[in-house]
Amino acid sequence: MGLGSGRYRGALEMPCSGRRTRHRQAMKFNPLSPDATMYHIFRESAGRHTNLICQRFRDEKGDLQSITYHEFYEELSGIAAGLLALNLEKGDRAALIADVGPRWLRICGALNSVGMVDVPRGTDATAEDLKYILDHSEAKAVFLQNRTAYEKLKDSLQDLSGLKYIFFFEKESNLDIPAEVAALSLEELQEKGRQHLDGNPGAVDKEGAGVVPQDLATIIYTSGTTGTPKGVMLNHSNLAWEARTILHILAEQGTPYTSDDRSLGFLPPWHIGERMWETVLYHCGSSIAFTSITSLSRDMQEVRPTVLFSVPRVWEAMYNKILETVRQASPGRQKVFFFFRKVALSFRFHWDRMRGKTYHTRAVPGILVLLERLFSLVIVLLTWPVFLLSRLAFKKIKGVLGGEIRYAVSGAGALPEHIDRLFAAIGIPIFEVYGMTETSAVSVARLGRDFVIGTVGKPVAGIQVKLLDSQGNEVKKPGVKGVCYHKGPHIMQGYYKDEEKTRAALKDGWLDSGDLLIWTREGLLKFAGRAKDTIVLMGGENIEPEPLEFALSQSPLIHQVMVVGQDKKFLGALIVPDHTGLENQLKAMNLQGAIDPDYYNLNEDIVKLYRREVRSRVASDTGFKSFERIGVFYLLPEPFEPGVELTQTLKVRRNIVTEKYEHEIQNMYRQMGGKI
Structure with missing residues (x-):
């Protein structure tokens, strides 16, 4: 017809x-009518x-x-x-x-x-x-x-x-x-x-x-990480405005x-x-x-996508899959890959800094920034030939992803910088966006011309964003955490049949996101965790668990992790081991490979292995304060599952995990079996 x-x-x-x-x-x-x-x-x-x-x-x-x-x-x-x-x-x-x-x-x-x-x-x-x-x-x-x-x-x-x-x-x-x-x-x-x-x-x-x-x-x-599901109401104006705005900013950035x-x-x-x-x-x-x-x-191979959208956990899974494949190769090929990865990551960092596409979380004199850029220029000139060789080495990796991706987009969580930088180095820039269901998707975006790895970019045109500290004062100084508030035509109409929660979230048109962000010296925003997830130790120290969890999850031995410690003297961690990574490590150490997960915490070799891994990932030389170090840990036999311990976007439901493993957490602190 x-x-x-x-x-x-x-x-x-x-x-x-x-x-x-x-x-x-x-x-x-081709913009749509505002109506x-x-x-x-x-x-x-x-x-x-x-x-x-x-x-x-x-x-x-x-x-x-x-x-x-x-x-x-x-x-x-x-x-x-x-x-x-x-x-x-x-x-x-x-x-x-x-x-x-x-x-x-x-x-x-x-x-x-x-x-x-x-x-x-x-x-x-x-x-x-x-x-x-x-x-x-x-x-x-x-x-x-x-x-x-x-x-x-x-x-x-x-x-x-x-x-x-x-x-x-x-x-x-x-x-x-x-x-x-x-x-x-x-x-x-x-x-x-x-x-x-x-x-x-x-x-x-x-x-x-x-x-x-x-x-x-x-x-x-x-579903959220706590409590009863909340019904976010979005009208036609919210959705159509957001779609129209995304189209506009992509075109403006030269990436339509x-x-x-x-x-x-x-x-x-x-x-x-x-x-x-x-x-x-x-x-x-x-x-x-x-x-x-x-x-x-x-x-990926059959469709050969040119653009792609996903969440950080999927990008992490892709990254880990690449590393897992490499570790199955011969020792010589592994050395070649990791050498070129080191070169590519270094080159990408200096290439970005040379062009002024890096960030500072504190005030830095302009002359120092200029010297940094000049130094990076020298590094780029010296390593350019080797970087070109690395692009050839990574061509197969890009081919595994279809070979034709122009760029990808990541949302619904912070993307770890090492993953961000590696994909950029192999020719797949990941544009990071920040928003939530209550904002019809995107409030802040890091796109083509504002592509600075480690940040989520700038507020989208037509949207206002401000950061407030615990006293309600607006934060403008670089590096200082504040709760992010959003305002604009994309903000929800409220929570369905829940005036109390609506009033708590919306005040004078400003939406309290519950997310902690910081401004950079360059006027960009960087994700810093969830205000509601803040752990307060017995000594009064306030700690955001997400940066710690990101650091630990980069380990090939760790599949999932949740940091605990509310009202305790020090932090602890519930760790879901990466069974493949663990078995490979045990074999490399000439130790027994196949061990029942239920007995991980009783195996002295495994406990020592994870103690060493946790110490190396969360330490002063990796940027963590002394009170942020993990004091104890417990190895869980089963992974967190979507719809149970995880939300449908794979975020940890902290209250559910804490309740489910209450006995293990108490014993962990009482017995100090996995003491660091």
């Missing part, structure tokens, strides 16, 4: 120009990029399939019309319980196009959380990716009196569903939509035209997305960073292929 005919004509009247013209339009940056809603973004982008590939995904056989922008919008419109046929109305909430994949954006687009509110969550959420979210949001409908999600909800259906519809991604049978709840597959919902449009042409456009920027678009429940770009999607649909990433790509006519963490390496 052509775009100019049939039931979808009204939705897609905008002519679609040739590919070359589209490319020029994307390069020039635009998510309906306009979906409608107009589909019209401009009709025959381009929109999404790619694997079928049941594992083969890559694709759909065009036209096909994407046809399904979106069918779902939207189906919702209207079932008398669902503007403002009604619909939960979306799904993982990464091609359908969730179509469903969100359909809901937003008729003024409904999407409430996304992953299938790995607990049954308790899902019941709470559907009940608290008063969802009238829920979209379920699979039977697994349904099994978590089925015992709660009788208690969800407002729920009227369950929409399964695929046809399901033999389900014990209450009579008052109707169950349909997506295909059945779309068929109802097609029938509805036959009798009501333009129904979706009519509803979409009635949606205004101030209307609520989504309620995203943040275009219709030639390809990306991979592997983060959950409720992750605000992933949602905004896909929205911006969609507006530009780019394509995205969906994968999983386990299939990431394979799909």
